[in-house]
Amino acid sequence: MExxxxxxxxxxxxxxxxxxxxxxxxxxxxxxxxxGSFSKYWGESMFGSGVTLDWYKYxxxxxxxxxxxxxxxxxxxVLINVFIGSMAAYSIAMSRFSHSKWxxxxxxxxxxxxxxxxxxxxxxxxxxxxxxxxxxxxxxxxHVIFTFPLMFRAVTGAIRSTDLRSIDECAQALxxxxxxxxxxxxxxxxxxxxxxxxxxxxxxSLGEFNITFFLYTPSLMTFPVGMYESYASLRIExxxxxxxxxxxxxxxxxxxxNRLNKSKVK
Amino acid sequence: xxxxxxxxxxxxxxMILFTLFFFFPxxxxxxxxxxxxxxxxxxxxxxxVTNKRYFQAMINSLMLSTIVTVTSIxxxxxxxxxxxxxxxxxxxxxxxxITFPVSLPGVVVGFMIIILFGTxxxxxxxxxxxxxxxxxxxxxxxxxxxxxxxxxxIPKTVMILYGxxxxxxxxxxxxxxxxxxxxxxxxFKVVIPTLAPVFxxxxxxxxxTSMSAFxxxxxLANQFEILPILMYTEYTNYxxxxxxxxxxxxxxxVSLVLNLFSRSLMEKG
Numbered sequence: 409m410e411x412x413x414x415x416x417x418x419x420x421x422x423x424x425x426x427x428x429x430x431x432x433x434x435x436x437x438x439x440x441x442x443x444g445s446f447s448k449y450w451g452e453s454m455f456g457s458g459v460t461l462d463w464y465k466y467x468x469x470x471x472x473x474x475x476x477x478x479x480x481x482x483x484x485x486v487l488i489n490v491f492i493g494s495m496a497a498y499s500i501a502m503s504r505f506s507h508s509k510w511x512x513x514x515x516x517x518x519x520x521x522x523x524x525x526x527x528x529x530x531x532x533x534x535x536x537x538x539x540x541x542x543x544x545x546x547x548x549x550x551h552v553i554f555t556f557p558l559m560f561r562a563v564t565g566a567i568r569s570t571d572l573r574s575i576d577e578c579a580q581a582l583x584x585x586x587x588x589x590x591x592x593x594x595x596x597x598x599x600x601x602x603x604x605x606x607x608x609x610x611x612x613s614l615g616e617f618n619i620t621f622f623l624y625t626p627s628l629m630t631f632p633v634g635m636y637e638s639y640a641s642l643r644i645e646x647x648x649x650x651x652x653x654x655x656x657x658x659x660x661x662x663x664x665x666n667r668l669n670k671s672k673v674k
Numbered sequence: 675x676x677x678x679x680x681x682x683x684x685x686x687x688x689m690i691l692f693t694l695f696f697f698f699p700x701x702x703x704x705x706x707x708x709x710x711x712x713x714x715x716x717x718x719x720x721x722x723v724t725n726k727r728y729f730q731a732m733i734n735s736l737m738l739s740t741i742v743t744v745t746s747i748x749x750x751x752x753x754x755x756x757x758x759x760x761x762x763x764x765x766x767x768x769x770x771x772i773t774f775p776v777s778l779p780g781v782v783v784g785f786m787i788i789i790l791f792g793t794x795x796x797x798x799x800x801x802x803x804x805x806x807x808x809x810x811x812x813x814x815x816x817x818x819x820x821x822x823x824x825x826x827x828i829p830k831t832v833m834i835l836y837g838x839x840x841x842x843x844x845x846x847x848x849x850x851x852x853x854x855x856x857x858x859x860x861x862f863k864v865v866i867p868t869l870a871p872v873f874x875x876x877x878x879x880x881x882x883t884s885m886s887a888f889x890x891x892x893x894l895a896n897q898f899e900i901l902p903i904l905m906y907t908e909y910t911n912y913x914x915x916x917x918x919x920x921x922x923x924x925x926x927x928v929s930l931v932l933n934l935f936s937r938s939l940m941e942k943g
Contacts, residue, residue: 423752430749430828434772437786440796452799492687499684521696523933525886527902528926532699535706535915549695615779617889636781639893644794651785662777666770
């Protein structure tokens with residue numbers, strides 16, 4: 409009994425130590441990235457040489473355009489997917505054949521981009537449409553395709569979980585056409601799911617690297633590609649400032665998403 | 675008739691977009707992987723198994739993904755069980771904190787490892803302060819990539835497993851305890867077998883994510899060759915489009931099969 413107790417205690421200690429180490433491993437680098445972005449010189453002591461905002465100035469001066477381009481692509485990606493994603497989800501989830509085998513296949517096909525690695529999509533797009541590359545439209549298309557399943561799943565889930573079919577049929581019986589029904593009846597009813605899908609799309613598009621890396625040109629660099637370049641060739645303080653700017657966008661967004669998911673569960 | 679037309683017009687933009695910019699490019703990619711001097715041929719697939727460098731990259735990828743999967747399932751399971759069975763102040767915040775890395779792009783994950791294990795990283799600087807010698811600057815080695823992959827797969831595994839462990843019916847375990855099983859026995863003989871599908875599903879996701887991850891490895895590795903990195907070098911440095919396509923297809927098929935497998939497991943459960 410004595411030895412059993414001892415091994416039990418030892419086991420508990422190991423478990424707690426492991427959890428502590430993992431937590432430190434996951435959170436410390438984020439803290440140090442934020443601290444380091446304000447450090448004049450990242451050396452043995454973080455602020456031994458003083459505090460500065462120079463690295464942020466540097467990032468804005470040389471990489472400001474990457475942030476602008478990414479915000480543009482990301483906003484367009486969200487906008488396009490709010491429309492085509494929720495409309496496709498509506499017509500498929502509402503269809504009389506919604507539970508038929510064929511519709512399942514269509515649904516499976518439309519969620520496929522979530523399961524195909526970004527590098528395969530990126531390479532496929534790059535070699536299929538080389539002429540479109542310089543316009544930047546290919547990056548946008550890549551982002552729309554890649555994030556489509558996020559919106560599509562959010563909306564099909566919402567339509568199926570609430571009894572929207574009878575409401576839809578009711579509106580139809582009263583003479584409303586499909587567009588009117590979609591925009592005035594269905595869309596307002598599923599807006600929370602569309603919103604959480606939109607944030608999910610926004611975050612994924614914002615950080616997308618694998619597809620974009622096969623499609624960008626030096627004049628059309630996105631935020632993550634810019635970050636990659638700063639990691640590969642610039643000081644660690646610049647990389648930290650760049651990353652902190654990304655975190656400043658990502659942390660509030662994932663907080664909102666968390667809240668939305670929790671409120672949906674309730 | 676008119677009603678049918680409007681209904682089609684709801685899905686039409688998606689259909690066009692997917693056909694033109696998803697299915698067509700992927701079919702082209704697959705065709706490219708089967709093309710060679712003699713027309714349609716499997717020679718590229720034979721080459722990536724017979725060529726020493728290509729084959730080594732494939733083995734490296736498989737080994738790395740396996741080790742990452744096993745480690746993150748082990749750690750993820752411990753954290754998931756701990757979270758499901760312990761109540762403490764700030765538990766929600768803690769969960770949010772440790773699952774946040776899921777939303778980080780691969781390149782940022784790579785940078786997190788540079789922050790920790792780079793030449794002027796936290797660990798080398800800390801050990802230098804204590805022992806006078808900088809230790810643990812392993813960011814740009816295979817160990818660095820291993821830690822980087824853990825950085826995104828542990829949070830993901832915790833998320834998947836925690837959801838399942840919380841929903842697990844504790845009465846099953848209590849029943850095991852009443853017939854005389856101790857806590858460990860109850861966990862290993864009742865809880866884990868019941869949750870096995872979720873574990874396998876989480877493992878498939880971890881494995882396929884590791885197989886196809888690119889940004890993270892690209893930020894850290896030029897010395898270590900894994901399939902996605904080699905595929906990129908073949909494409910850009912050597913214009914070896916057929917081989918690059920073949921590698922992309924291999925990675926895509928592995929990822930696709932595991933993803934579908936994981937989905938079917940979750941739906942059954």
